[in-house]
Amino acid sequence: MQxxxxxxxxxxxxxxxxxDAVMIASLLHLMSHYTARDEDDRPCVRLASxxxxxxxxxxxxxxxxxxLRATCEQLCEKWAGMVDDGMPRPAPKPGFLERIxxxxxxxxxxx
Numbered sequence: 001m002q003x004x005x006x007x008x009x010x011x012x013x014x015x016x017x018x019x020d021a022v023m024i025a026s027l028l029h030l031m032s033h034y035t036a037r038d039e040d041d042r043p044c045v046r047l048a049s050x051x052x053x054x055x056x057x058x059x060x061x062x063x064x065x066x067x068l069r070a071t072c073e074q075l076c077e078k079w080a081g082m083v084d085d086g087m088p089r090p091a092p093k094p095g096f097l098e099r100i101x102x103x104x105x106x107x108x109x110x111x
Contacts, residue, residue: 021065028055032075045086052079 032051058064059072094102 018065018067021068025068025071028071028075032078045083048079048082048086052076052083055079 055072055076059069059076061069064072
């Protein structure tokens with residue numbers, strides 16, 4: 001009988017799944033550093049919102065690897081912050097005294 005070279009044994013399926021999860025988590029981190037930007041170099045709120053929702057949905061999957069779940073949760077918070085920062089701020093409402101001084105109604109022009 002001839003000696004056959006030792007073939008490398010395959011790692012257990014769980015090890016492969018964990019390795020895949022770490023690779024996906026790394027990829028998500030890298031992608032999050034390169035956000036889509038508009039012409040004024042601000043994050044695109046619409047895209048950030050979609051990414052946030054997908055990361056949150058991924059993080060809720062019960063069979064997801066713990067490394068990948070933690071990564072999705074962390075990045076979901078980061079993207080949510082970008083969405084909050086990118087949303088237009090409401091115009092401040094005039095105060096009570098300012099309304100009285102303008103004649104009691106908004107938009108009323110002084111006579």
